[in-house]
Amino acid sequence: MNPEIGHYALVLSLAVAILMTAIPIWGARTGDAALMRVGSTLALVLAGFVGLSFATLVVAYVQSDFSVLNVVENSHSAKPLLYRITGTWGNHEGSMLLWVLVLAIFAALVALFGGNLPARLKANVLGVQGAVAVAFLLFILLTSNPFIRVVPPPAEGQDLNPILQDIGLAIHPPLLYLGYVGFSITFAFAVAALIEGRIDAAWARWVRPWALTAWAFLTLGIAMGSYWAYYELGWGGWWFWDPVENASLMPWFAGTALIHSAVVMEKRDALKVWTVLLAILAFSLSLLGTFLVRSGVLTSVHAFATDPSRGVFILAILVFFIGGSLALYALRAPMLRQGGLFAPVSREGALVLNNLLLTAAAAAVLVGTLYPLALEAYNGAKITVGPPYFNLTVGALMLPVAFAMPFGPLLAWKRGDLAGAAQRLMAAFGAAIVIAALAAYAQGGGPLLAPFGMGLAAFVVIGAVAEVTERAGFGRVPRATAFARLRGLPRSVFGAALAHAGVGVCLFGIIAETSWNAERITGVKVGGRFEVGGYELTLDRLEPRNGPNYRDLAGVFTIRRGGVDIGTIESSKRLFTARNMPTTESGIRTFGFSQLYVSLGDELPGGGVGVRAYWKPYVTLIWIGSIIMALGGALSLSDRRLRVGAPKPAKKPKPAAEPKVVAAE
Amino acid sequence: MSPAAAVQPDEVLPDPAQEARARELSKELRCMVCQNQSIDDSDAPLARDLRLLVRERIAQGESNQQVLDYLVARYGEFVLLRPTWHGANVILWLAPFAVLLFGGLGLVVAYRRRGAQAGASEAPAAAPLSAEEEARLRAALAEAPDDAARDVTKV
Numbered sequence: 158m159n160p161e162i163g164h165y166a167l168v169l170s171l172a173v174a175i176l177m178t179a180i181p182i183w184g185a186r187t188g189d190a191a192l193m194r195v196g197s198t199l200a201l202v203l204a205g206f207v208g209l210s211f212a213t214l215v216v217a218y219v220q221s222d223f224s225v226l227n228v229v230e231n232s233h234s235a236k237p238l239l240y241r242i243t244g245t246w247g248n249h250e251g252s253m254l255l256w257v258l259v260l261a262i263f264a265a266l267v268a269l270f271g272g273n274l275p276a277r278l279k280a281n282v283l284g285v286q287g288a289v290a291v292a293f294l295l296f297i298l299l300t301s302n303p304f305i306r307v308v309p310p311p312a313e314g315q316d317l318n319p320i321l322q323d324i325g326l327a328i329h330p331p332l333l334y335l336g337y338v339g340f341s342i343t344f345a346f347a348v349a350a351l352i353e354g355r356i357d358a359a360w361a362r363w364v365r366p367w368a369l370t371a372w373a374f375l376t377l378g379i380a381m382g383s384y385w386a387y388y389e390l391g392w393g394g395w396w397f398w399d400p401v402e403n404a405s406l407m408p409w410f411a412g413t414a415l416i417h418s419a420v421v422m423e424k425r426d427a428l429k430v431w432t433v434l435l436a437i438l439a440f441s442l443s444l445l446g447t448f449l450v451r452s453g454v455l456t457s458v459h460a461f462a463t464d465p466s467r468g469v470f471i472l473a474i475l476v477f478f479i480g481g482s483l484a485l486y487a488l489r490a491p492m493l494r495q496g497g498l499f500a501p502v503s504r505e506g507a508l509v510l511n512n513l514l515l516t517a518a519a520a521a522v523l524v525g526t527l528y529p530l531a532l533e534a535y536n537g538a539k540i541t542v543g544p545p546y547f548n549l550t551v552g553a554l555m556l557p558v559a560f561a562m563p564f565g566p567l568l569a570w571k572r573g574d575l576a577g578a579a580q581r582l583m584a585a586f587g588a589a590i591v592i593a594a595l596a597a598y599a600q601g602g603g604p605l606l607a608p609f610g611m612g613l614a615a616f617v618v619i620g621a622v623a624e625v626t627e628r629a630g631f632g633r634v635p636r637a638t639a640f641a642r643l644r645g646l647p648r649s650v651f652g653a654a655l656a657h658a659g660v661g662v663c664l665f666g667i668i669a670e671t672s673w674n675a676e677r678i679t680g681v682k683v684g685g686r687f688e689v690g691g692y693e694l695t696l697d698r699l700e701p702r703n704g705p706n707y708r709d710l711a712g713v714f715t716i717r718r719g720g721v722d723i724g725t726i727e728s729s730k731r732l733f734t735a736r737n738m739p740t741t742e743s744g745i746r747t748f749g750f751s752q753l754y755v756s757l758g759d760e761l762p763g764g765g766v767g768v769r770a771y772w773k774p775y776v777t778l779i780w781i782g783s784i785i786m787a788l789g790g791a792l793s794l795s796d797r798r799l800r801v802g803a804p805k806p807a808k809k810p811k812p813a814a815e816p817k818v819v820a821a822e
Numbered sequence: 823m824s825p826a827a828a829v830q831p832d833e834v835l836p837d838p839a840q841e842a843r844a845r846e847l848s849k850e851l852r853c854m855v856c857q858n859q860s861i862d863d864s865d866a867p868l869a870r871d872l873r874l875l876v877r878e879r880i881a882q883g884e885s886n887q888q889v890l891d892y893l894v895a896r897y898g899e900f901v902l903l904r905p906t907w908h909g910a911n912v913i914l915w916l917a918p919f920a921v922l923l924f925g926g927l928g929l930v931v932a933y934r935r936r937g938a939q940a941g942a943s944e945a946p947a948a949a950p951l952s953a954e955e956e957a958r959l960r961a962a963l964a965e966a967p968d969d970a971a972r973d974v975t976k977v
Contacts, residue, residue, distance in 0.1 A: 359962035392863050399858045426955065497955075498936065513925045521918035528905075528914045535910075541852045542914065543860070543903025550918045678829050758830065767830055 160225050163213025164304035167254075170206040170261070171294040173199055177264075177287030181280035182352075193280035197268035200283050203290060204265035211245075211258045214303055218245045224310035227251065227303040233316035233735050235706040243326040244317045249451065249467075250303035252330060256447070257293050259331075259338040260286070267342060274363060281349030282342070289341055292474045300467045316706065316735035325385030329378060333405060336375025337443040340408060342367040343415065344440030347433045348482050351489040356429050361422035364436065366794055368419055371439075372412045373790030379405050380783030391741030391756040393676070393771045395779060398547040403526045404446030410519035411439040414512045416790075421505050425570060427497030428505070430490045431512070437486060441479040442519065448475050454530065500572040507565035507573070514558045521550040559613050559664060562657055563620020567627060582616075585623050589616035600673070610668030617661030621654045652793025656786045663782025666750075669775035676772075682765035690772020692753055693717040697725070699766065707733045709742075712757045712766060716746065728757040728768075750775045829862065830870070835877050844877045847886055851876070851893065852903050860903055 177199040184192025217225045218241050221234040231248040232241060246255040264286040271279050297303070346364045350356040382402070387395040396402065415435040421428045448454070452468030499505040525542045532538050563585060567578035593612030600607050626632075628650060629643035675690040686695040694714045702709040711729035715722060728744035744755040751774045758767025829848070835841040848862035853869040861869040861876075872893075879889045893901050905911045 357962045358959050362963070394863065397858060426959065501933065509929060513922060513929070516925065517918045517922040520921040524914060524917040532910060539898065539900040540905055540911070541900055541903055542905050543850075543852060543858075545850060545904035546914070550915075554918060554922070678834060680832070761832075769829075 160213060160217050160222065160304045160306065163210040163217075164302070166206045166210040166213065167294065167298060167304070170203055170210065170257075171291065171298060173203045173206060174287050174290040174294055177203060178284050178291055180284075181287075182284035185277045185280040185284070185352075188277075190276060193276050196280045196283035196287075197271075199287070200261075200264040200268035203287070204261040207254075207258050207261040207290075211254055214251060214254060215242060215245045218242060221314065223312070223314055224306050224308070225303075226305045226307045229307055229311055229314045231317050232314040233706060234313060235735075236317065236322065237705060239324070239327065240317060240322045244321070246330050247317050247321045247326050250297070250301045252334075253293065253297050253301050253451070254303055255330065256334055256338060257290060257297065259334045260290055260293065260341055263339060263342050264290070267345075271363075277353060278346075278349055278360070278363075281352050282345040285345035285348045286341060289345075289478065292477070296467075296470050296474065300470050314735075316733065319707070319731070319733040319736065319738050319740045320389055322706075322733075323385065323389055325381065325389065329382045329385055331378075332374050332381055333378030336371050336373075336378050336412075337405070337408060337446065339367065339371025339374055340412060340436075340440040340443050343371065343436040344478075344482070347436035348485065350433060351482075351485045354489050354492050356433065356493050358423050358426045361419045361432065364432075365416065365419045365423060368412065368416045368436070368439075369790050369794045372409075372416050373787040373794070375405070375409050375412060376783055376787045376790065379409060380780050380787075383783075384780050388743050388745055389740075391743045392769065393674075393743075393754050393756070393773065395670070395776070398525075398544045400526050401450050403522045403547075404449045407442040407519050407522050407526075408439050408446060410515045410522070411435060411442050414515040414519075415439050417508045417511050417515075421497075421508050425497035425499065425505055427499060428509070429493050433490065433493070434486060435512070437479075437482045438519075441475075441482070442523070444471075444475050444478060445523075448472060449526070497571075499570070502568065502575050503573040504565060504568045504570045507561060507568055510561060511558060511565065514554050518551050518554045518558075521554065522547065525550070556613070559617050559660065562617050562660065563623065566624040566653065566657075581627050582620055582623060585616055585619035588619050589613065604672065607668060607672035610672070611665055614661045614665035614668060617664060618658045621658035621661065624654045624657070625650065648796040649793045652789045652791070652796065654789070655792055656789025659782045659785030659787075659789055661782070662778050662785055666775050666778030666780075666782055670773050670779065673774045674771060674776075677768075677770045679768055679770075680761045680763075680765050681768050685765065687768070687770070689770040690753070690774075691718060692772065694726070694755070694770060696766075696768075702729070704731075706735060707731050710757075710760075711742075712744075712755075712768070714744070714755060716753065726753060726755050728755045730757050730759070747777060750777045750781070752776050829873065833870070833873055833877065835881065840877075840880050843886060844873070844880050847876050847880075847889055848873055850890070850903050852901050854897065854901060 177196060180199070181193050181196030184190070184195070214227070216222075217228050218232055219238065221228065221232060221241065223229050227248065227250050231251070232244050236244065244251075246252045264283060267274075267279070267282055267286070271282070274282070343364050346360070346367070350360055379402075382405070383395050386397065387393070415432065418428050418432045418435055422432045448468070448471040452471055454468055497505070525546050529540055529542055532540060563582055564575070564578050567573075567581055568575070589612040592615035593608040596611040597605075597608040625643070625646070626639075628646055629639045631639045633639075634642070677687055677689040679687050681687060681696045683696050683698060686693055688694070694716055697713045697715050699710060699712050702711050709729050709731045711727055714726045714728075716724055716726055724746065726744040726746045729742045731740045731742055732738070733740065741756050741758075744757075746753045751772070754771040754773055756769045756771075758769060760766050829845075835844060845862060849860050851861045851872060853859045853861045853864035853866055853872070855866050855868050856864045859869070861872045875893075876889055879892060884892070890902070899906060905914055907915065
């Protein structure tokens with residue numbers, strides 16, 4: 158396909174996005190139903206054009222069309238097909254196009270499945286979504302055009318950064334963007350509500366599924382990114398507090414707060430003003446993340462100053478949307494009526510506490526990420542804010558979150574009984590103490606972090622189970638009745654319990670890996686052996702292997718435990734010939750929930766190679782827990798109440814609306 | 823980020839206690855030519871030099887603090903991954919907890935004010951969902967999907 162088709166489709170997208178911003182909002186202002194309806198059509202057309210543009214770029218990559226500069230800079234004809242496809246978004250221009258594609262897809266989903274939205278709200282939502290699309294399409298066309306040609310075309314490309322030549326690139330960025338950009342929908346809903354000056358519990362019911370969807374994708378995206386870094390970077394870490402990671406964590410904290418406060422708003426008509434603010438914040442932090450990652454400002458303030466066009470452009474987008482929405486918020490929020498009073502000790506109160514702590518955690522990440530920049534701009538002093546800062550602050554804020562988590566769902570709305578909730582959690586608490594004692598025994602002295610953290614994790618998991626069994630009434634009513642009630646519970650109850658249990662599982666993995674991991678750094682010759690975490694490894698052989706675009710030196714180790722041979726593990730040093738860049742392919746073997754991790758170093762002067770080997774107990778629980786969290790979100794999303802949105806009035810059926818409900822299911 | 827093993831076998835100190843201290847310190851020190859790595863994680867030559875330097879000072883009998891002071895004197899605070907408590911950095915350390923504190927205070931004030939308002943004008947705080955609230959909620963949820971439908975729930 159001709160790259161100009163993609164370029165042209167992108168320009169057309171911009172035109173469509175401009176119309177999509179102007180027409181539906183104008184229609185909503187004047188009450189013109191026909192104009193409002195145009196929004197849906199335009200959203201579908203926009204998704205079509207951006208999709209066509211994106212597809213054109215993918216084809217250019219697949220065909221290794223080296224007349225396109227972007228392909229030359231980031232691809233190579235010897236690269237396997239999968240990486241030629243994923244390489245499309247493994248660079249600045251392509252990833253921004255993916256960003257806009259996800260944005261357009263979400264707008265199209267609102268157009269398709271938003272059949273039961275009030276016309277005015279839907280028109281405004283699509284209009285706001287269109288405005289965001291205009292900004293980013295302009296950004297791409299003016300500063301980051303992926304379709305620029307190069308004359309004469311070179312015979313070969315410069316290849317993709319070897320670290321990115323991995324299945325992780327196929328999974329992580331799309332999931333992350335579905336999360337990041339998914340919050341644009343809740344943002345659009347918030348701004349639409351502010352434009353109308355009207356917000357109610359039904360609004361929260363429409364917003365919740367979108368917030369949940371975005372949150373679940375973001376959770377998965379962050380977790381997959383973490384696992385990718387873990388196995389690809391080769392030094393066994395799974396979270397580095399890298400500014401790029403922080404950029405995704407901030408909207409996650411805000412989004413987590415949002416899905417909780419939206420519950421209060423839907424059920425109790427309270428916290429409206431706050432929920433709208435969170436919806437704005439979640440997307441603002443996504444935009445800020447995009448700015449931090451894309452402008453180069455994080456590498457150094459000076460890197461930003463040398464090529465400021467992109468950074469300044471995104472900064473302008475940032476100022477416009479964040480500033481504009483917050484100004485609108487300041488103007489309109491006082492008009493929103495507060496409802497649903499509640500006592501401090503109540504379900505609402507617990508969710509407010511959750512929101513407060515999560516917001517503080519987002520603030521910790523935000524301040525820690527931006528403080529060095531601010532300080533340098535202020536007095537030129539250069540300091541570093543590294544993992545110790547984030548571990549301390551975020552850790553201190555997350556501990557009370559974990560501890561309070563099982564209590565929240567057991568408190569009644571409006572006025573809860575804390576003593577009663579504590580009583581019902583006695584079993585969970587007892588089990589937690591047993592786990593803590595077992596952990597202390599297994600550890601045999603040493604720091605208290607492991608016993609305490611594992612006890613807390615167990616409390617969260619068992620507390621989540623208690624949440625469900627308590628609601629069904631096990632122990633209070635006959636068992637048959639309890640089972641009947643259990644079946645009758647809405648899926649969102651199971652979803653919440655599952656997600657909470659996932660947090661506990663993840664916490665357990667984090668604590669176990671941090672406290673109990675074993676490491677061995679050694680030099681080893683062929684036939685040599687060493688021990689790590691109770692496993693004995695023998696270097697059997699070193700063998701050269703060649704791939705399509707790399708040369709490889711693989712070390713094959715035999716694993717023995719208690720003298721018994723239990724298989725082999727391989728790690729290699731890989732040299733990508735096009736960029737002459739080495740990578741480490743770590744070797745990982747999973748035993749239960751734990752992993753043995755081997756990473757091959759350089760060849761040593763006296764013969765043999767350097768090896769870094771780790772025993773990582775329960776490390777997989779970190780990602781399994783995250784997946785459980787996302788599954789909880791998905792389960793909650795499948796709740797009939799959220800799937801169908803608002804129920805139809807029974808007495809005046811609207812035949813035209815029926816197919817839409819079916820479509821939404 | 824560069825993908826490779828960092829600490830090399832030939833760097834490891836013979837005394838395990840000293841080596842453990844060196845590793846602990848390495849995790850607190852930034853590899854200054856890297857983007858976001860401690861010298862423990864990095865395979866850059868400068869990181870290796872710093873690791874050897876740390877081990878040298880430890881082997882000479884210096885305390886952890888002395889080693890850190892020496893490195894800060896030589897490279898500035900940029901080398902520390904854990905920001906100090908001096909001067910403006912206090913803002914950095916306290917900011918998250920200030921958010922917590924002021925958020926909490928704001929909540930208490932809002933709660934008191936609303937409680938007072940409710941006591942003066944509305945039903946007591948523990949009243950069940952009022953019929954009017956219920957009706958409004960139902961009306962809002964039942965809003966017609968018909969595009970031409972007028973906005974009947976505006977409040």
